[in-house]
Amino acid sequence: MAGLTLDSGALIAFERGDRRLMAHLKEAEQRGCTLTVPTAVVAEVWRGGPRAARIARLLEACVIEPLHDQLARTAGKSVGEVKGAGVIDAVVVASAAARRDRILTSDPDDLERLQRRFPQVLIVSI
Numbered sequence: 109m110a111g112l113t114l115d116s117g118a119l120i121a122f123e124r125g126d127r128r129l130m131a132h133l134k135e136a137e138q139r140g141c142t143l144t145v146p147t148a149v150v151a152e153v154w155r156g157g158p159r160a161a162r163i164a165r166l167l168e169a170c171v172i173e174p175l176h177d178q179l180a181r182t183a184g185k186s187v188g189e190v191k192g193a194g195v196i197d198a199v200v201v202a203s204a205a206a207r208r209d210r211i212l213t214s215d216p217d218d219l220e221r222l223q224r225r226f227p228q229v230l231i232v233s234i
Contacts, residue, residue, distance in 0.1 A: 117214030
């Protein structure tokens, strides 16, 4: 069964207690899905302090995927091929594609442009 990759919007939604996000996470837990967060997403969201405590709890339940060379090259290539693609979004989609994960996001438009290059990925909007 495919896992679930979380992007920055998903982490921010968790921090805010978004009910739709919580429902997706509960379903993922019930199905035994692995939650993955690329390290680039952590860097984009993490600000430390008391607000980070909630995100830290979520990250403890996730696999934090390092930005290894092959992932970086795949993401970089897709940035060059998809007009307007951002590096972190490309890392998220390339990461999820490697596992055939679903991606949980609050900003599907940017990821959907990249999805054309990675059709094995399903984008789930919250």
